[in-house]
Amino acid sequence: MGRAARAEDCIPTCLGAKPRRYMRRSEARGKNPMRLLGVHPGPLMYTKIFLRLEPLGLELVAQAARRAGHQVELIDLQVEDHRAYFRRLARSRPDVVAFSCNYLANVPENVDLAKATKARFPNVFICVGGHSASFTAAAIIAHGNGAIDCVLKGEGEAAMPLLLEAVAGGRDLLTVPGIVTAEGEGPPAVFVH
Numbered sequence: 156m157g158r159a160a161r162a163e164d165c166i167p168t169c170l171g172a173k174p175r176r177y178m179r180r181s182e183a184r185g186k187n188p189m190r191l192l193g194v195h196p197g198p199l200m201y202t203k204i205f206l207r208l209e210p211l212g213l214e215l216v217a218q219a220a221r222r223a224g225h226q227v228e229l230i231d232l233q234v235e236d237h238r239a240y241f242r243r244l245a246r247s248r249p250d251v252v253a254f255s256c257n258y259l260a261n262v263p264e265n266v267d268l269a270k271a272t273k274a275r276f277p278n279v280f281i282c283v284g285g286h287s288a289s290f291t292a293a294a295i296i297a298h299g300n301g302a303i304d305c306v307l308k309g310e311g312e313a314a315m316p317l318l319l320e321a322v323a324g325g326r327d328l329l330t331v332p333g334i335v336t337a338e339g340e341g342p343p344a345v346f347v348h
């Protein structure tokens with residue numbers, strides 16, 4: 156199904172104000188997959204003074220989403236710049252952008268990019284996950300000022316497919332384990348066994 160032909164669904168905004176519209180794909184998971192762009196932030200504190208490390212956690216989340224039938228791309232801002240990120244957004248037109256936030260020092264960059272992304276592509280659903288996001292979830296949502304639709308706490312492998320399913324189906328986001336939105340918190344995060 157082409158983008159123009161896609162139905163749209165309306166789910167309540169996390170701010171409780173006017174409803175925000177998200178692209179809706181199909182009810183059938185895998186048959187009409189969501190497009191997910193996973194983003195690893197740049198080297199710590201916007202500099203290259205720290206290590207640049209393979210984004211293992213985000214890769215695991217990406218693989219879980221792929222196994223659930225979704226189309227997944229990753230961009231690693233440790234090796235690519237913000238211009239490359241916005242070029243990728245324009246080319247790939249993801250339904251969902253998922254930022255990885257394992258270090259507190261990644262928070263400002265993720266929040267800035269989320270705001271810039273939402274300003275250019277208001278229908279994109281934006282999620283943040285990872286170790287540091289998990290224990291600062293409410294603050295991240297607040298700093299996003301409406302740009303960050305949810306934080307997904309804990310290990311992302313189990314929760315990301317459920318989140319994509321909920322977004323695609325226009326279902327209540329607060330049924331997803333580990334989710335935090337401006338409207339509240341879902342069930343406790345699930346762990347990988």
Ligand code: B12
Pocket residue numbers: 199205206207208209210211212213215216253254255256257258259260282283284285286287307308309310311312315
């Ligand atoms: C191994 C490790 C390292 C390794 C690097 C591993 C790597 N590839 O990144 C080394 C030794 C190099 C390292 C270095 C540092 N580390 Co370190 N590190 C860890 C440790 C112990 C495990 C991280 C890990 O690889 N986990 C396994 C992978 C597979 O899981 P993950 O990345 O966490 O991803 C999972 C979830 O977080 C989540 N997830 C991740 N991304 C996303 C995205 C979305 C959208 C979703 C939904 C979910 C999600 O799902 C993933 C799969 O389950 C953590 C502590 C911890 N228990 O998490 C500290 C930790 C992350 N490190 C920390 C620190 C401080 C550092 C250093 C700054 C130390 C220093 N002073 O130099 C450096 C900085 C490195 C850099 N990036 O520049 C702190 C961060 C503190 C903070 N609040 O910011 C932590 C939390 C330890 C601590 N408690 O203090 N580290």
